[in-house]
Structures are given as structure tokens and as C-alpha cells.
Amino acid sequence: MPETESAVRVAVTGALGRMGALLASRVIAEEGLTLVGATERHDHPQIAKDVGRLLGLEPCEVSLENDLRNAVISAQVIIDFTQPESALRSAQIAAEFGIALVLGTTGFSDKQRDELYSLIRSVPCVHAPNFAVGVNLMLKLVERTARTLGPDWDVEIVEAHHRQKRDAPSGTALALARAAACGQDSLPEDVVQYGRPRGEALRAAGEIGVHAVRAGQITGEHTVLFAGPNETLRIEHCAQSRELFVDGALLAARWLIGRDPGVYSMFDVLELY
Numbered sequence: 183m184p185e186t187e188s189a190v191r192v193a194v195t196g197a198l199g200r201m202g203a204l205l206a207s208r209v210i211a212e213e214g215l216t217l218v219g220a221t222e223r224h225d226h227p228q229i230a231k232d233v234g235r236l237l238g239l240e241p242c243e244v245s246l247e248n249d250l251r252n253a254v255i256s257a258q259v260i261i262d263f264t265q266p267e268s269a270l271r272s273a274q275i276a277a278e279f280g281i282a283l284v285l286g287t288t289g290f291s292d293k294q295r296d297e298l299y300s301l302i303r304s305v306p307c308v309h310a311p312n313f314a315v316g317v318n319l320m321l322k323l324v325e326r327t328a329r330t331l332g333p334d335w336d337v338e339i340v341e342a343h344h345r346q347k348r349d350a351p352s353g354t355a356l357a358l359a360r361a362a363a364c365g366q367d368s369l370p371e372d373v374v375q376y377g378r379p380r381g382e383a384l385r386a387a388g389e390i391g392v393h394a395v396r397a398g399q400i401t402g403e404h405t406v407l408f409a410g411p412n413e414t415l416r417i418e419h420c421a422q423s424r425e426l427f428v429d430g431a432l433l434a435a436r437w438l439i440g441r442d443p444g445v446y447s448m449f450d451v452l453e454l455y
Contacts, residue, residue: 193219193257219253288353306441311353313430328365342395350394
């Protein structure tokens with residue numbers, strides 16, 4: 183899409199990856215957005231080629247870079263759905279250049295998360311484990327349901343993703359566990375059980391089970407099971423295409439323009455309070 187005066191200028195990291203390609207393609211195509219930078223790993227064979235052509239689109243006059251510094255010269259927002267190490271680099275560059283950041287990367291260690299939040303406190307950033315509108319509504323429903331049903335109801339969370347997903351459990355499953363624990367007035371570190379080993383598996387009081395499945399090309403499925411004495415309730419979300427994550431990320435990118443520095447969630451973007 184040709185740049186207009188009011189278009190949000192976006193740089194996409196990992197632009198030829200699974201999510202990055204969808205993001206870059208949509209930024210190119212959508213009115214009100216313009217792609218001004220795109221990156222891939224340092225040794226990628228397509229460096230310096232036109233990103234539009236690489237994505238099977240018309241030329242967009244943006245060359246694929248292997249240095250984010252070169253890709254953000256005119257950017258207002260960086261969108262990063264990569265891996266923790268490269269996402270930290272994006273946060274560093276965002277802070278250095280004063281650029282807003284949409285961050286969908288998960289799998290950070292505690293040390294990496296501390297470093298991340300230290301870096302991005304000076305810029306507006308939406309960081310979410312999942313950018314799907316339905317998933318964020320689900321998080322609110324899970325917290326409210328856990329609070330309403332109380333501790334006599336057992337909670338189990340099952341997530342399923344494609345076989346190439348590196349982190350487990352998913353960031354969304356962890357967020358759902360936090361929501362359920364919050365609804366029960368518990369701390370996740372005190373009540374969450376990740377899978378169960380072979381043998382003795384008797385539930386502890388107030389336990390929240392979290393289980394990960396990796397198979398095939400599953401885009402993303404999350405189920406929260408509430409089991410009471412005489413009935414069960416399931417809250418489920420199934421992603422049918424990665425486009426729903428792109429929808430949320432681009433909504434967040436637009437929303438960030440003009441915001442004060444700080445770390446925001448999709449609850450802020452969607453006004454889910």
C-alpha cells in the first residue's frame with residue numbers, strides 16, 4: 183500500500199518467518215500502514231532483496247536487512263514475533279531510538295524477562311502472550327469463572343500447537359494459569375502443576391494442571407476445564423488461522439501511536455477491564 187501522510191510506519195522483524203511473513207504482507211497491503219523496514223537473521227540468503235517480491239507481492243521498495251538499526255530509521259513501531267534472544271535485541275533498539283514496540287514473543291526466562299522490562303520502560307509497548315481478541319476475552323472469563331466457582335472446582339489447562347513450536351507450555355497457557363490462580367486468590371508458583379509424571383498423580387488442594395501437546399500443524403488450541411462435584415465446564419479457544427494474531431498485532435500497532443511510555447497488554451488495547 184502506498185504510504186500516506188497519516189500511515190503508521192512499521193518495521194517487522196523475522197519478516198520471512200512463519201508469523202513475520204504474514205505480518206509484513208498485511209502491513210504492505212493495508213491502508214493506514216506502511217512497511218518501512220524488515221529484518222531476518224544475519225546469514226539469511228535473501229538479505230538486500232525487495233521484501234515485497236520475497237513475499238510474492240509487488241515490489242515495495244523495502245530491502246530485507248540483517249541489522250535492525252538499518253530497518254528502523256523511519257519506523258514508528260517495531261513488531262516482533264520471533265525468539266527471546268532476538269526480541270531482546272528489538273527491545274534494545276526500540277529503547278535506543280524511542281520507537282513503540284508490539285511484542286508477541288514468548289518463552290522468556292526470568293532473567294530475560296527482567297532485562298526486557300528494564301529496556302522497554304521508556305517506550306510504549308504492547309506485550310501479550312496472545313494477540314487474538316477471543317483469547318484475551320477468554321483470559322477474563324477464566325479469572326471470573328475461577329472466582330465464581332471457588333476452590334472446590336478443579337482446574338486443568340490443555341494447550342496444543344504445531345510440532346515446531348519451541349516453548350512449552352505456551353505463553354497463553356501460562357497466562358490462563360495466572361488468570362485462574364488470580365481468580366482463586368492464589369499465586370501461580372504455589373498451585374500450578376506442569377504435567378504429571380508417571381506414577382502417583384493425586385491432585386493437591388487448589389492445584390491447577392497445565393499440559394502441552396505438540397503435533398502436526400495445529401495453529402493453537404487452548405482449553406480450560408473446570409470440574410466440580412457433579413458437573414464440568416469447559417472454556418475453549420481454537421485458532422483457525424494465524425491471521426487472527428496478525429489482526430490483533432496490527433490493532434495494537436495502530437493503538438500505540440501517541441501513547442505514553444509503558445508496558446501495555448491487549449486488555450488495554452481492547453478495553454477489557
